[in-house]
Amino acid sequence: MRQHQDKDEADIIKGCINEISQFQYELFMRYSESLFATCVRYVGCQDQAKDVLQESFLAIFKYIQNYNADKGSLFTWMNKICINKSLKHIKSSYTVIDYGEEDHSSIADANPSAMELLEANELFNEIIKLPEPYRTVFNLYEIEGFSHLEIANLLKIQEVSSRSILSRAKKLLIAHLQNLQFKGA
Amino acid sequence: MSLNNLGLNKKTLVKNHKIAFDQDKMWLDINHELSKKKKKPRLILFFTCILFTSFSSIFISQYQSHKYKSQGLSKHSIDNLPNTPSAKSSTILDVCPENELLVISATPSAKMIEKHISANVLESFNTPNNISNQSVTIDEKFDSTHYTNTSTNQTLTEPLPKLELSAKSFFKVLLILGEVYLYPVEEKISISCPITID
Numbered sequence: 001m002r003q004h005q006d007k008d009e010a011d012i013i014k015g016c017i018n019e020i021s022q023f024q025y026e027l028f029m030r031y032s033e034s035l036f037a038t039c040v041r042y043v044g045c046q047d048q049a050k051d052v053l054q055e056s057f058l059a060i061f062k063y064i065q066n067y068n069a070d071k072g073s074l075f076t077w078m079n080k081i082c083i084n085k086s087l088k089h090i091k092s093s094y095t096v097i098d099y100g101e102e103d104h105s106s107i108a109d110a111n112p113s114a115m116e117l118l119e120a121n122e123l124f125n126e127i128i129k130l131p132e133p134y135r136t137v138f139n140l141y142e143i144e145g146f147s148h149l150e151i152a153n154l155l156k157i158q159e160v161s162s163r164s165i166l167s168r169a170k171k172l173l174i175a176h177l178q179n180l181q182f183k184g185a
Numbered sequence: 186m187s188l189n190n191l192g193l194n195k196k197t198l199v200k201n202h203k204i205a206f207d208q209d210k211m212w213l214d215i216n217h218e219l220s221k222k223k224k225k226p227r228l229i230l231f232f233t234c235i236l237f238t239s240f241s242s243i244f245i246s247q248y249q250s251h252k253y254k255s256q257g258l259s260k261h262s263i264d265n266l267p268n269t270p271s272a273k274s275s276t277i278l279d280v281c282p283e284n285e286l287l288v289i290s291a292t293p294s295a296k297m298i299e300k301h302i303s304a305n306v307l308e309s310f311n312t313p314n315n316i317s318n319q320s321v322t323i324d325e326k327f328d329s330t331h332y333t334n335t336s337t338n339q340t341l342t343e344p345l346p347k348l349e350l351s352a353k354s355f356f357k358v359l360l361i362l363g364e365v366y367l368y369p370v371e372e373k374i375s376i377s378c379p380i381t382i383d
Contacts, residue, residue, distance in 0.1 A: 019223070021216065028212055033203040040204055050211065057215050120198030127199070143199055 009074060016064045024061055031075060032057070035082045037124070041139055042086035044128045049086075056085045083144065087154065090136055126176045134169030141166050 012030075015023025035056065039049035059081050067077050130138060136155065140146040141162070148166075152159040 019219075021219070024219070025212060025216075028215065029208060032208050032211070033205055034201060036206055037202040037204045038200075041199070041202070046204070046206070050206065054211060054215055054218075058218055061215075061219060120202060124199050124202050143196055145196075 010069075013064060013067065013074065016061060019061075027060075028057060031078055034075065035078060038079055038082045039086050041124065041128055041143070042083065042136060043089060044130070044132070044135055048089065052085050052089050053082065056082045059085065083140075087136065090132060091155075122180065126173055126180070129176060130169055130172055133165055134172055137162055137165040138169040138173065 012023045012027050016027055032053065036049060036053050039052045039056070040046055043049045043052055056078070060078050063081075067074060071077075127135060127138060127143075133155070137151055140151045140154070141148070146154070148159045148162040151157075151162040155162070157165075
């Protein structure tokens with residue numbers, strides 16, 4: 001089954017390289033919902049995320065011949081394009097301020113059950129409610145697994161600022177989650 | 186608590202989260218953009234062809250003009266040639282009904298042209314309604330004032346190069362370096378008897 005799917009994907013990639021509309025449509029239908037979620041998670045707004053996704057797919061179709069299956073899955077490659085496009089969109093809309101250093105210890109004593117009880121859907125919805133640049137740094141660090149140094153280079157901020165922003169993002173997120181839990185109770 | 190407790194499973198779930206939306210609508214937009222990009226190279230090719238054709242025709246006309254001038258033909262005389270389709274040698278003029286045609290053999294040599302013209306060709310060239318009913322010979326109508334060929338390497342011998350075939354100027358014939366150009370002066374012209382130069 002896995003092999004069959006891989007073979008299909010290889011055919012789709014080949015078709016997309018040859019700019020055959022049918023294969024491009026297949027690729028779009030297969031991955032667009034997942035990639036749309038990525039865009040929403042970064043951009044925070046569905047309408048803007050749609051623009052970013054559309055731009056991302058145009059880039060995907062343009063550069064698909066550069067995809068190298070040895071370096072990772074097709075989804076990962078496309079996801080990276082979506083993240084880059086989202087970051088570009090965010091950068092054009094916001095100015096990242098240098099947040100300085102933050103006391104990280106204050107987030108250590110929140111209610112642990114909040115996270116345990118949280119469904120992925122709810123967590124997703126709370127992440128997209130985070131304001132900029134908290135959402136971006138949180139996504140990059142917690143979800144994508146980037147290091148602070150990588151985030152700093154990506155967003156053109158200091159590494160310590162990335163840590164600080166993440167810390168505040170977590171605080172905000174925990175506050176939201178507690179609020180959610182309180183409402184639920 | 187730290188959000189590091191998110192756990193691999195939850196991170197993956199968030200990462201693989203899907204949001205439904207109107208995919209068909211977006212696909213239409215994407216497909217439209219893609220087809221626009223496909224059309225661009227065709228458009229560029231199209232305009233390149235147009236530009237190339239334009240520049241080629243300009244270049245050719247400039248070259249011909251230069252060529253005529255180098256043969257001692259004045260600009261004035263070239264510019265004043267009748268503004269009707271010209272027929273090069275071997276071209277059949279489409280001004281005469283019912284195949285009453287004037288045909289001149291392709292790239293005739295100077296000797297041939299001279300021979301043809303000086304033979305009975307012009308004598309059989311009658312005007313419609315027998316207006317003049319006269320034969321026009323080279324000697325009568327040879328106009329050497331405008332078209333004196335000063336080129337030293339051209340092979341044509343006298344007489345040269347412009348011939349008006351009749352007093353009514355049904356045709357102007359311009360001989361340039363062995364090429365025969367026919368300029369119909371009047372659209373309604375008809376030739377009462379076919380003329381063939383073999």
